[in-house]
Amino acid sequence: MSSLEVRELGLSYGDTYIFENLNLSIPKGKITVFIGSNGCGKSTLLRSMARLLKPQKGSVFLDSREITSMSTKEVARKMAILPQGPTTPEGLTVLQLVKQGRYPYQSWLKMWSKEDEDIVQKALEATGMTDLAERTVDSLSGGQRQRAWIAMTLAQETPVILLDEPTTYLDLTHQIEVLDLLYEMNVRDNRTIVMVLHDINLACRYADHIVAVREGHIEAQGQPEEVVDAELIERVFRLKCEIIPDPLYGTPLCIPHDNSRLRAAKAAARADKGTKRADAFVTV
Amino acid sequence: MKVIYLSILLAALAGVVVCSVAFGVTNIPFHNVLESFLHYNGSNEHLIIQTTRVPRALIAASVGACLAVAGAVMQVMTRNPIASPSTLGVNSGATFFIILSAWWLGLSGQQSFTWVALIGAALSGGLVFFMGSIGRDGMTPVKITLAGAAMTAFFASLTQGLMLTDGKMFDQILVWLVGSVAGRDMAQLQAVWPYMTVGMLIALLLSRHLNVLAMGDDMAQGLGQRTAYIKLSGAVAVILLAGGSVAVAGPIAFVGIIIPHIVRYLVGSDYRWILPYSAVLGAILLVSADLGSRYIAMPKEVPVGVMTAILGVPFFVYIARKGRRT
């Protein structure tokens, strides 16, 4: 069962293809997370799924309809996207921001219906922003600001929400806060959530479905426990690591290897054993 | 290699200067030009050469050189590809102060105008520089460009206001307002020469330090440069060069933007080469633009400032489009 599907997608900047002939379907009502190294095309993929980029080839299907055949407002009522690092004009209040989420439902005459009001209230409550509604967005902390933006996408009332790195620039506490919020939205309202995350461990913890992207194609996808192993991480990130179960949930936890530190540690261990060899540093 | 090209350019400059002396509403054969220097006989042609054409060509060459070098120094100091004495309000400040002093204090004479122009250039340039560089992210191209635009608009309005309230000055000022090298005499050039020379020397002495500054303030400081001193000396050089130019020729736009870009394209990013090349190319550009301006609306002359503005805009647009966005 899938609500969002990508078929034979091809997209290029100038002569270089970002991806060619890419197929992907996003499971409905689940949290899907894209992971991959910088510049692998995961953000580009997300943005073209959200029609912010026009692919040269192939198409995106939303509820089995081609996205380009729908009006942009129609799409906006089914799918919202929160881009990376959005900015607000100075002096905009949280309420005014969240109200903008009702844009695809409004018209010249119908600018603030009862329904609009209720949904905005609900979005504020769901994100815990009701008390901050009159504050200006620029006066909020990073985590609160991101919650305000999420409230806006909630007010858009869409079954599908895409988010491009919703946790960048946030400290760990606020990262968890934002991801918890998204998790609740998924569980409670059964919304399909698709996002790009940089932190593999958080990605494994929150994702139902993980999509590993490498050089413009999908390297692997599936449930984190089944897909994520040391070999995959090495292929996708070019990084050796150990995978151990997360002590809280048993989801994969990635412990990265390094070069210098590891080498020194091994050398020290050998030194302790009394096997002091000049070339110890080289042979490791 | 670069020395050879520079000498070729110098020869080209000499060539356009000679052309600029010879051609115009009355064309004068080259041998007459030479004769007027060797055996001055007081004939009409010789008179034109010595009192009109030669000063004009020399003023164009000096002003062109000064503005181009000032532009190059400003571009590295502000790390802004569209910085120049005209975009950052230095020229318009100098202009307004000259007009104000003539109107209010009744000043006249090249010497006093030069001083007033320097003060005006320092004031408005300093203010733009200051306003453009405050804030957490320091000086950004957008901020300083906007500050320059505001300053230019401000002084332009005040200047126009002065002209409109005092009809007598209207005519004299107007020609001056666009920038022109016509109708000046040698004495005027001699009055600004010292300032221009000092400015040019400071700039050339700074060139090595500018190479370091171009890598960014933090980097330059990390390399042990006292950036504040370097910037201050750079500012003094810009003020002398731009103020001196405005005092003799009025605000001539875009030379300071175009030339440094062409030069960087030709010789790379070493300021020890960029500055001398800018000086020579700037001189060539302004002398040729002035020469061209005599032919566009014969027998009337288009002020050379209009010429450079028209030449400069496509360039400006190109640079802005290319957009280094930091």
Add this chain to the structure above:
Amino acid sequence: MMSKYKSLRSERAGFSVLVEKKTVWITLILLILCAAVMVISTGLGSKWISPMSVIKVLMGEGEPMHQVIVEKLRLPRVITAVLVGASLAVAGAVLQGIIRNPLASPDVAGITEGASFGAVLFIFLFGGTVPIHWMPLASILGAIVVTGLLYVLSWKKGVDPLKLVLIGIGLSAAIKSVSYMLIIAGPMQLAERSLTFMTGSIYGVSMDKDVLTLLPWTAVLLGLTWLQARSVNIQALGDDVAQSAGARVQRQRLVLIALSVALAGAAVAIGGAIAFIGLMAPHMARKLVGSSFGSVLPVSALLGALILLLADLAARTLFLPRDVPAGVLTAAIGAPFFMYLLYRNRNRN
């Protein structure tokens, strides 16, 4: 939470809107203030007429001498100030909204410069041969051409707001020097008229020629712009968000720029290139009522009117017997204001 707002809804008409109470109050206060300044300003000048007498004249019962001064000389000027000020202010508010840079305005972006060049060109090409009431057309055309050029030149897969501003600055410098050239080349009396125009002045406007020409433009364009408030609000959140919310970003931007250009062009046609109102008024408005465009529009229109009323009042009374162009005064306050904005926005990019 909703106590600061009032929802107006009509089920039958399918109409609903959310109004901020504060906006209503501030708009009312500014309206009263504007009216008061208009009356007082009409009374001030080389001959003083008391506010009561002014009102009497307006009711049609004043002294004949007052009647002439008020109706022929001062009232047209005051009304023009209101119309021109409001138009410029709204043009600026729209531009700041879509360029997403608080420092943008028609004068910084070169739109006013284009409009005034159109008019100057008109004066020189047809001075005396074609009736003067065609001049608005010339200046609107000038604004359109420059803006079109600006739009095309700053286009690279959509219009980048920052490039728009930078290229505008370059274009306006070039246009200005070409205007100067025309002035130098042309006969003296045309020169002075053109220069006045470039500075901006509402000296010597008349009721039937200027006020009645501008009034329909301003009224219709302001109305149309207000209908676009939603677009401005959503655009202010950035292209990605706007598009994701279902807005047709580039098309809306084109419509909004067109409205802004038409407003600025119409205002410049009558008042000349009066600088910085388009920059100052929207700022003060946002300070007063926040950033929602539905509130910003009426408030900045009234503020713009008020600024120009006061500037023109000062321009014609402070330097008696000289009548200084109002544009000099707006620039004299505007440029420091701009510097202050730069200072205040120093930590934003």
